[in-house]
Amino acid sequence: MLHFIQQLGSSTRTSFAKLGRATLFLGHTLTGAVDVAIKPRLLLNQLHSVGVLTFLIVTISGLFVGMVLGLQGYNILSDFGSEEALGIMVAASLVRELGPVVTALLFAGRAGSALTAEIGLMKATEQLSGMEMMAVDPVNRIISPRFFAGFLSMPLLAALFSMVGILGGHLVGVGLLGVDDGSYWSQMQANLDFYDDIVNGVIKSIVFGFVTTWIALFEGYDSAPTAEGVSRATTRTVVNSAFAILGLDFILTAMMFGDI
Amino acid sequence: MQHTRTQDTLVGLFVAAGIVALFFLSLQVSNIRSFMPADTYVITARFSNSGGLKVKSPVTVAGVRIGRVSNIYIDKETYESVVEMSIESKYDTLPEDTSATIYTAGLLGEQYINLDPGGSFDYLKNGGRIEITQSAIVLEEVIGRFLFQKAAE
Amino acid sequence: MDNSDISADSLISVRNLSFSRGNRKIFDDISLDIARGKITAIMGPSGTGKTTLLKLIGGQLFPEQGSIVVDGLDVHQLRRKELFNLRKRIGMLFQSGALLTDINVYENVAFPLREHTHLTESMIRTLVLMKLQAVGLRGARNLMPNELSGGMARRVALARAIALDPMMILYDEPFTGQDPISMGALVHLIKSLNTTLGLTSIIVSHDVTETSAIADYIYVISDGKIAGQGTPKEIEASDSAWVQQFMKGDPDGPVHFHYPATNYIEDLLVCSQQTARIAAKKETIKTDESLNATGLKNAKGLKKTLSRKRGRSRYHRED
Numbered sequence: 001m002l003h004f005i006q007q008l009g010s011s012t013r014t015s016f017a018k019l020g021r022a023t024l025f026l027g028h029t030l031t032g033a034v035d036v037a038i039k040p041r042l043l044l045n046q047l048h049s050v051g052v053l054t055f056l057i058v059t060i061s062g063l064f065v066g067m068v069l070g071l072q073g074y075n076i077l078s079d080f081g082s083e084e085a086l087g088i089m090v091a092a093s094l095v096r097e098l099g100p101v102v103t104a105l106l107f108a109g110r111a112g113s114a115l116t117a118e119i120g121l122m123k124a125t126e127q128l129s130g131m132e133m134m135a136v137d138p139v140n141r142i143i144s145p146r147f148f149a150g151f152l153s154m155p156l157l158a159a160l161f162s163m164v165g166i167l168g169g170h171l172v173g174v175g176l177l178g179v180d181d182g183s184y185w186s187q188m189q190a191n192l193d194f195y196d197d198i199v200n201g202v203i204k205s206i207v208f209g210f211v212t213t214w215i216a217l218f219e220g221y222d223s224a225p226t227a228e229g230v231s232r233a234t235t236r237t238v239v240n241s242a243f244a245i246l247g248l249d250f251i252l253t254a255m256m257f258g259d260i
Numbered sequence: 261m262q263h264t265r266t267q268d269t270l271v272g273l274f275v276a277a278g279i280v281a282l283f284f285l286s287l288q289v290s291n292i293r294s295f296m297p298a299d300t301y302v303i304t305a306r307f308s309n310s311g312g313l314k315v316k317s318p319v320t321v322a323g324v325r326i327g328r329v330s331n332i333y334i335d336k337e338t339y340e341s342v343v344e345m346s347i348e349s350k351y352d353t354l355p356e357d358t359s360a361t362i363y364t365a366g367l368l369g370e371q372y373i374n375l376d377p378g379g380s381f382d383y384l385k386n387g388g389r390i391e392i393t394q395s396a397i398v399l400e401e402v403i404g405r406f407l408f409q410k411a412a413e
Numbered sequence: 414m415d416n417s418d419i420s421a422d423s424l425i426s427v428r429n430l431s432f433s434r435g436n437r438k439i440f441d442d443i444s445l446d447i448a449r450g451k452i453t454a455i456m457g458p459s460g461t462g463k464t465t466l467l468k469l470i471g472g473q474l475f476p477e478q479g480s481i482v483v484d485g486l487d488v489h490q491l492r493r494k495e496l497f498n499l500r501k502r503i504g505m506l507f508q509s510g511a512l513l514t515d516i517n518v519y520e521n522v523a524f525p526l527r528e529h530t531h532l533t534e535s536m537i538r539t540l541v542l543m544k545l546q547a548v549g550l551r552g553a554r555n556l557m558p559n560e561l562s563g564g565m566a567r568r569v570a571l572a573r574a575i576a577l578d579p580m581m582i583l584y585d586e587p588f589t590g591q592d593p594i595s596m597g598a599l600v601h602l603i604k605s606l607n608t609t610l611g612l613t614s615i616i617v618s619h620d621v622t623e624t625s626a627i628a629d630y631i632y633v634i635s636d637g638k639i640a641g642q643g644t645p646k647e648i649e650a651s652d653s654a655w656v657q658q659f660m661k662g663d664p665d666g667p668v669h670f671h672y673p674a675t676n677y678i679e680d681l682l683v684c685s686q687q688t689a690r691i692a693a694k695k696e697t698i699k700t701d702e703s704l705n706a707t708g709l710k711n712a713k714g715l716k717k718t719l720s721r722k723r724g725r726s727r728y729h730r731e732d
Contacts, residue, residue, distance in 0.1 A: 044271055052270045055277070091289050122514075130511030133471050134525045134573075135500040156278025163281040166289060185288070190318065190325075192290040202282070 022218045025139070029217070032137075032144020042141075046149035050111045050213075054157060057110055058103055062161035065098055066090060066168025073169070074177050083173075084183035090169035091162075091188040095201045096257070099162035101249050104208035107154060108241035112216035115146055116237040119220025120230035128221075143217050150216070154209025155202050162201070200256045207248060212241045299349035300327065301386035305360040310341035311371055311396025313362055318372045319345045326351040329373065345373065355380040359392035371396060424449040424581060424613045425470060430479035432465065439465055441637035442479070452607050452614040454628035456621070458659065458668070461634050463617040464508070467583045470615075471505060472496045484580065501529055504574030504582040508589060510566035512558040518545070518569050519554040525576045544572040548602060564595025571602060581613035582606070588620040600627055621660050625649070633659060 036043050073089040119142070122128050128138040166188075173179040192198070216237045223233035310332060319327040327347035335342050347354070357378030364371050375390070384390070425447040432440045439462035447453045455463055468474045470481055472488045481488045486499055512521050522541045526532060532540070545551040548568040558566060567587060574582055587599050604627045607614050618624045625631065625645040633641040633648065633656050641648055641656040649660060658666035674680070 044268065047271045047274070048267045051278075052274045055274055095285060095289065125509050125514070126507045126511040127513055129468075129473065130505070130507050130570075131513075132473060133500055133503065133505040134528070135497040136525075136528050137497075153274075153278075156275065156281070159281035159285055160278055162289075163284045188289050194286060194290040198285050198290045201285075 018222070021222060022214070025143075025218050025221060026214055028139045029144050029147050029214075032140035033148070035137075035140045036145050036148055042145040043148055046145045047153060050115070050146065050149045051153035051157065053114075054107055054111045054153065055160070057106055058157045058161050059164050061102065061106055062099075062164035063168040065102060065161075066094065066165030066170075067172045069093060069098075069165065070169035070172030070177070074173055074179065083177075083179050085187055086169065086173045086179050087184035087186075087188035088191045090173070091166050091192055092197065094162040094165040094169075095192065095197050097249070097253075098165065099158045100201055100204040100208055101245060103158040103161045103205065104154065104212055104245045105242060107150075107157065107209070108212045108216070108238055108245065111150060111153075112212050112237050112241050113234045115150070115213070115216040116220040116223070116234045117230055119143070119146075119217060120223040120225075120233050123221065123223065124225040124227070124230060126225075139221075143221065147213050147217055150213030151206070151209045154212070155205045158201065158205035158208075196256070200252075203256075204249065204252050207252060208245050211244050211248060215241050215244060300346040301349055301352070302330065302344055302346055303354075303384050303386075303388045303390060304342055304344050305373070305390040305393050306335070306338075306340045306342055307360075307362065307393050307395045308340055309395040309398065310343055311362055311398060312364075313343065313371050313373065313396065317370065319347065319375065320372060321351070321354075321375045321377065323374075326375075343373070352383060354384045356382045356384055356388070357392065358384065358390055359394070360390045361394040362396035364397065422449050423447060424484055425615075426482050427466075427470075428480050428482070430469070430481065431477045432462070432469065432474070433477060434465075438637045440476075443634070443637070443639050444479075445632050445639065445642070447613065447615055448630060449613050450607075450611060451629040452603070452616060452627055454616045454618060454624045454631045455634060456617075456619060456624060456631060456659070457634035457640075458619060461636070463619075463634065464585050466634075467505065467585055467615070467617055470583065471500060471503060501525075501577055502580045504577070504579040506567065506570050506574050506582060506584045506587060508586040510558070510563075510570040512561075512566055512570055512573070514558050517555055517557050518550065518561070521558065521569060522573045522576055525573060529577060540576065541572075544576055545569075547575070547606070548572045549598070562595070564591050564598065567591075567595075567599060568602065571606075575606065575610065575612075578610070579612070581615065584614065584616045584618070586618055587616060588618055588623045596623060603627060621662070625660075635659070 069090045070086065073086050074083060077083050077085055077089065119128075122138075122142065128142065131138040131141060170181075170184055174181045174184050219233040219237045219240070220230075223229045313329060313332060315329055315332060317329045318325045319329060327345050329343055330346040331344040333342055334340070343360075354375065355378045357380045359376045359378065361374050361376065362371055363374050378392075423446040427443065427445045430440050430443050431438070445455075455466060457463055465474065469476055470483065470488065472491070475489055480490075483499060484502075486495070488496070488499070491499065512518075513524065516524070519541055522544055523537050526537050526540060530537075541554070542551055545554055548571050550565060550568055550572065553561070553565065553569070558569070561569065571582075584603065587603065588596055591599065600623050603614060603616070606612060616624055616628065625648070628645055631641075631643065631645055631648045632639055635655060640659075641651045641653050643651070648656060651657060651660075655667040657663075658668060664670050
């Protein structure tokens with residue numbers, strides 16, 4: 001029993017220490033905004049590796065998620081004779097929840113793990129240390145551009161996901177199952193609110209982008225400089241990002257849509 | 261420098277696609293167009309019961325949407341529900357003796373206001389008031405009445 | 414702090430330095446001087462914190478106690494900007510080379526120039542080619558770091574380290590894992606760079622012969638203390654048994670071949686007793702099985718698990 005309590009204590013202590021390190025790291029990363037502003041090329045390179053390379057997986061997943069929503073939604077709604085509500089069902093679930101959340105999860109799996117592995121490897125091969133000895137701040141030079149790239153791509157990716165998903169739902173609902181084209185769009189437009197739904201969805205994806213990129217970069221930077229350390233850090237990135245995304249999603253949803 | 265040029269192109273395409281998606285969501289999917297300060301004029305109607313009517317519920321004539329409910333409040337003296345409707349300016353030929361009815365789309369769907377134009381040659385203006393109204397059908401009341409009648413038989 | 418004994422010709426003076434990782438003391442109150450314009454070697458077995466010393470000199474780590482003065486500047490009292498300015502005058506060669514893996518050889522050497530100077534592209538090109546020529550890799554400028562052999566990567570890293578014409582270079586295990594030819598090339602390079610560019614060099618290494626061939630002065634570190642110091646000849650003639658063992662590479666001596674353990678014979682006996690007990694247990698199970706004629710099915714199951722267990726342990730042993 002005493003052993004258990006001791007373990008609880010020590011793990012609390014280490015996680016607080018880690019949180020502290022992560023916060024300092026974030027602060028340091030944000031100061032790199034200056035470097036990014038001076039050398040926009042750094043940001044552009046990272047937008048390529050973070051955004052463009054995640055583009056494909058996000059659009060393809062979006063299409064299939066939208067198609068499945070169209071199919072499932074139709075089956076349920078046709079029982080109540082309200083197939084024309086398919087548009088609003090697909091759009092609301094995508095814009096409010098699935099767009100930001102699934103994109104963030106995909107992002108953590110594709111870009112986040114890659115970032116952690118990249119930074120961890122740079123640390124293990126002493127590239128970060130070497131840069132420091134060359135009087136170049138590795139956090140500002142290497143981490144910051146990646147952070148801003150991740151943080152900027154996320155809302156764009158989430159919007160893409162939602163758009164492709166809505167089109168996918170249209171493909172199945174209108175194209176295959178014969179829902180009226182006009183009511184698909186008009187129901188959607190009548191019931192989705194620009195501020196409540198679209199803007200809130202974008203805010204969610206910005207928050208997720210911030211947190212996921214932060215976790216990925218910090219885990220890489222904080223990893224043990226060995227092959228094993230890097231692989232562990234990569235796993236932690238995906239797991240911790242998933243927890244953070246889903247937990248934050250609940251909090252944000254409660255704040256935005258709930259009456260809590 | 262071929263490499264950076266293709267990279268630039270790809271990044272450009274990515275950002276453009278993202279922005280297109282954001283615009284698509286804003287314009288095609290949501291109701292942002294009804295937020296644009298489109299020309300509207302306001303008319304009011306009083307109901308003894310506005311049921312499940314909400315702000316932004318549609319206002320239709322013969323099934324075509326011509327405006328939205330912009331405000332609902334209660335008259336403190338008469339205890340009637342006062343419903344303000346914003347009607348698009350292009351539909352400015354609603355006769356003064358138009359009647360307003362609260363309908364339900366489908367059996368359990370959302371409620372909306374249907375306007376039934378009368379025969380007057382004077383048209384409703386901004387701030388005008390519809391006199392003839394029919395309240396929302398409250399399902400429980402209808403069922404209650406039906407059961408009561410059955411019992412009486 | 415007493416700086417009085419810092420001689421004029423020492424570029425770095427370490428005074429009363431203590432540093433520990435966790436509970437392990439890596440340096441315990443050591444003091445040493447690095448002479449200007451000379452090659453100083455710091456030697457010792459693996460895990461004595463030789464690399465840590467370089468990181469302390471570069472200001473990447475903070476000591477618990479003591480001070481390190483480089484060219485009149487106390488490294489750990491400097492502000493960030495001053496520290497960065499000092500680092501521009503220090504080149505460091507990492508064990509792995511630490512080349513940036515996403516850019517080619519040319520860009521790697523150009524990296525510090527681009528970061529810290531405002532030279533035109535043509536001047537950078539001239540400088541980079543000069544540095545690459547010095548290490549003999551001008552022809553490899555378009556290769557990526559993953560296409561280089563270990564020795565070549567270290568030479569490129571050396572070209573990068575001298576790109577800003579530093580006053581000194583820190584070498585972290587420059588000879589480890591090199592074939593004789595690249596080893597020879599590196600030894601020659603370090604020596605010639607030191608004389609032609611008038612650099613101060615610090616070599617951290619445990620390769621005794623190569624290091625003593627070019628070092629002007631050697632410090633041997635063990636258990637957080639300086640075990641011996643002097644010119645290579647003096648070290649060779651050292652009367653410390655430990656230093657002798659280290660320099661000659663004897664398998665046994667003051668540093669024992671065996672990790673501390675209990676008595677060998679006793680250990681073996683304990684083990685054989687345990688196996689005997691396990692064998693006895695198996696025997697009883699087998700007898701049970703033969704006695705139990707009615708529960709034949711059960712016995713068969715038991716037999717199966719037993720043989721499976723045996724199979725697994727065989728697998729492990731081979732593994």
